[in-house]
Amino acid sequence: MVIEPRMRGFICLTAHPDGCAKSVKNQIEYVKSKGSVDGAKKVLVIGASTGFGLASRITSAFGSGAATIGVFFEKPPSEGKTASPGWYNSAAFEKEAKSAGLYAKSINGDAFSDEVKQQAMDMIKADLGQVDLVIYSLASPVRTDPKTGILHRSTLKPIGNTFTNKTVDFHTGNVTQVSIEPANEEEIANTVKVMGGEDWAMWIDALKAAGLLAQGAMTIAYSYIGPAVTEAVYRKGTIGRAKDHLEATAFSITDSLKDIGGKAYVSVNKALVTQASSAIPVIPLYISLLYKIMKEKGIHEGCIEQIQRLFQDRLYADGGIPTDDQGRIRIDDWEMRDDVQEKVAALWERSTTETLPGIGDLAGYKNDFLNLFGFEFAGVDYMADANEMVSVESIP
Numbered sequence: 543m544v545i546e547p548r549m550r551g552f553i554c555l556t557a558h559p560d561g562c563a564k565s566v567k568n569q570i571e572y573v574k575s576k577g578s579v580d581g582a583k584k585v586l587v588i589g590a591s592t593g594f595g596l597a598s599r600i601t602s603a604f605g606s607g608a609a610t611i612g613v614f615f616e617k618p619p620s621e622g623k624t625a626s627p628g629w630y631n632s633a634a635f636e637k638e639a640k641s642a643g644l645y646a647k648s649i650n651g652d653a654f655s656d657e658v659k660q661q662a663m664d665m666i667k668a669d670l671g672q673v674d675l676v677i678y679s680l681a682s683p684v685r686t687d688p689k690t691g692i693l694h695r696s697t698l699k700p701i702g703n704t705f706t707n708k709t710v711d712f713h714t715g716n717v718t719q720v721s722i723e724p725a726n727e728e729e730i731a732n733t734v735k736v737m738g739g740e741d742w743a744m745w746i747d748a749l750k751a752a753g754l755l756a757q758g759a760m761t762i763a764y765s766y767i768g769p770a771v772t773e774a775v776y777r778k779g780t781i782g783r784a785k786d787h788l789e790a791t792a793f794s795i796t797d798s799l800k801d802i803g804g805k806a807y808v809s810v811n812k813a814l815v816t817q818a819s820s821a822i823p824v825i826p827l828y829i830s831l832l833y834k835i836m837k838e839k840g841i842h843e844g845c846i847e848q849i850q851r852l853f854q855d856r857l858y859a860d861g862g863i864p865t866d867d868q869g870r871i872r873i874d875d876w877e878m879r880d881d882v883q884e885k886v887a888a889l890w891e892r893s894t895t896e897t898l899p900g901i902g903d904l905a906g907y908k909n910d911f912l913n914l915f916g917f918e919f920a921g922v923d924y925m926a927d928a929n930e931m932v933s934v935e936s937i938p
């Protein structure tokens with residue numbers, strides 16, 4: 543069938559299989575163009591189908607020749623209905639990996655559950671023996687605690703005071719004021735439960751107990767800090783509390799891995815258009831200004847550029863892994879440069895529905911958003927019939 547984007551609020555209900563395949567191919571080409579990285583050879587990626595996790599899987603496979611197991615939660619296609627983009631991305635990734643002679647298998651299910659952890663461990667045991675890198679890149683609005691069975695829901699709210707600032711509806715370009723009421727204690731705790739480090743630690747504990755982590759294994763999770771304008775709703779809000787918890791968890795995981803010489807790190811990444819970030823108020827306006835400035839300065843990066851740089855210049859560079867004074871790896875260094883942030887702050891003041899198309903990169907935002915779903919890629923014939931019934935080879 544001919545597949546077109548069908549929008550509803552912050553999401554697109556359709557995805558294009560050929561466009562997603564093109565996206566994966568473009569990312570593979572980018573990684574190859576940067577040369578090889580002497581990195582991990584057996585990699586587990588939790589949250590492997592989109593965004594930073596997919597970029598991590600591609601960088602491991604095509605930068606370091608790694609065997610990869612990817613865990614994700616995606617919707618398969620059904621007759622006349624497209625799959626979610628991560629499904630098509632993963633189908634394309636496996637195909638490309640296979641033709642390059644690389645092992646790649648995937649698990650589609652709830653990574654927070656004991657069952658999926660067990661499934662991944664069985665797969666590692668049977669096929670790889672051990673892993674030497676575990677990437678933890680989940681972004682989810684909900685988590686069922688496997689011990690209690692309770693479903694926790696995260697919220698994106700400020701803490702303490704009502705937050706009022708500008709935001710943009712990137713579909714219409716309308717810049718408006720948004721006010722968000724502060725979270726209560728329960729909402730804070732729930733957000734930490736979903737997006738904090740508890741599940742990361744559970745994965746690593748389980749893998750270690752089963753003897754599936756190689757000597758010197760590393761594990762990486764992703765965090766965000768960002769500028770003053772988003773601080774109240776992001777870093778000092780509910781999600782920020784979860785990130786604080788995630789960052790603290792890196793230290794406790796490192797402690798637990800002492801006897802195998804293992805280490806856990808958090809990498810602070812750049813603000814990018816992903817399904818997760820487009821749902822956060824205020825962030826899309828910030829991103830559209832940030833993109834404009836970083837593109838002008840020639841320092842704009844997408845997920846794949848960020849992660850390729852993380853692996854090449856940070857994780858596997860000579861001379862150890864550079865971190866900030868809180869032990870975090872910083873690949874948001876270009877975003878946070880003074881000359882970039884000063885310009886964003888100045889443009890923020892001036893941004894209105896009328897000025898934004900000129901002073902911000904709203905078009906770039908929209909393009910990246912459509913790209914997430916496999917639309918707007920050069921070299922894809924969107925008028926042609928596409929086969930939505932694509933399978934991920936390793937998934938029965």
Ligand code: NAD
Nearest residue numbers: 589590591593594614615652653681682764766813814816
């Ligand atoms: P994303 O939405 O693109 O990817 C989320 C991944 O998690 C997908 O592979 C999805 O299938 C998987 N997933 C979600 N729920 C799952 C579940 N229950 N079981 C198994 N898999 C599940 O998100 P992203 O933007 O790449 O975010 C990944 C991490 O990077 C998050 O920790 C996020 O906070 C962080 N980060 C994002 C940004 C940004 O601007 N997007 C910036 C810095 C850090």
Ligand code: NA
Nearest residue numbers: 593594595679
């Ligand atoms: Na991801």
